[in-house]
Amino acid sequence: MEPTAWDGVYREGRDLFTVNATPGKKVYGETLRTVGGVEYRQWDPFRSKLAAFLLRGAPSTLWGKVERVLYLGGAHGTTASHLSDLWPDASIFVVEKSPTSFAPLLALARRRGNLLPIFADAQLPERYGADVGTVDFLYQDVAQRNQAAIFVENARASLAPSGTGLLMLKVRSVTQRRPAAAIVRDARAELARGGLAVVQETSLTPFSREHVALAVRR
Numbered sequence: 763m764e765p766t767a768w769d770g771v772y773r774e775g776r777d778l779f780t781v782n783a784t785p786g787k788k789v790y791g792e793t794l795r796t797v798g799g800v801e802y803r804q805w806d807p808f809r810s811k812l813a814a815f816l817l818r819g820a821p822s823t824l825w826g827k828v829e830r831v832l833y834l835g836g837a838h839g840t841t842a843s844h845l846s847d848l849w850p851d852a853s854i855f856v857v858e859k860s861p862t863s864f865a866p867l868l869a870l871a872r873r874r875g876n877l878l879p880i881f882a883d884a885q886l887p888e889r890y891g892a893d894v895g896t897v898d899f900l901y902q903d904v905a906q907r908n909q910a911a912i913f914v915e916n917a918r919a920s921l922a923p924s925g926t927g928l929l930m931l932k933v934r935s936v937t938q939r940r941p942a943a944a945i946v947r948d949a950r951a952e953l954a955r956g957g958l959a960v961v962q963e964t965s966l967t968p969f970s971r972e973h974v975a976l977a978v979r980r
């Protein structure tokens with residue numbers, strides 16, 4: 763098991779791993795590996811767009827010291843569980859609006875004290891912004907038509923001036939009628955109008971054919 767350029771992420775062959783914060787417990791059926799008395803959880807790039815982004819060439823500077831995180835679209839907590847492994851001392855606020863997804867997310871958070879689930883619509887950051895405060899890392903994966911606008915509003919409410927944002931843009935959720943490149947261009951323009959500069963744009967193919975990762979800074 764080799765450390766990678768991304769602090770807290772390990773590699774064995776082509777596979778990525780994080781150190782399991784809840785040894786013996788799986789979150790989504792992932793493989794567990796014990797090496798030198800440490801248990802690692804495999805991070806599946808087909809199940810987690812963040813793992814896909816790392817494998818597709820995310821910058822090593824994607825995160826530094828992370829203390830507060832806002833995660834929009836937590837679903838059952840697949841990716842959030844790996845952030846929980848990566849940053850054991852952080853407060854990771856996870857917003858999810860579907861009751862059926864929120865129930866397993868809540869169960870996961872009971873086992874992982876750094877995950878703080880919020881049952882809310884990410885389109886309304888005013889409902890949770892005061893609880894979340896200022897974050898170093900904003901992550902969004904919500905597959906909504908107005909994804910870029912949601913991201914801008916949440917960044918405005920919570921992203922620290924020195925923070926990093928990561929928008930997993932699901933191109934076909936915006937519209938089926940325009941070319942993908944035009945949709946990405948519009949999203950970038952909307953981010954720019956919101957004061958966010960795209961520092962990297964990466965297609966997540968072959969792991970997720972419909973997504974483009976946009977890493978941003980203020």
Ligand SMILES: C[S@@+](CC[C@H](N)C(=O)[O-])C[C@H]1O[C@@H](n2cnc3c(N)ncnc32)[C@H](O)[C@@H]1O
Binds near residue numbers: 810841842859883906
């Ligand atoms: C593709 S799934 C997220 C997968 C998750 N990020 C992961 O990697 O483990 C998208 C999630 O976003 C949630 N979602 C969609 N629109 C939302 C909104 N406006 N506010 C909060 N959650 C939303 C959906 O209910 C769904 O659970």
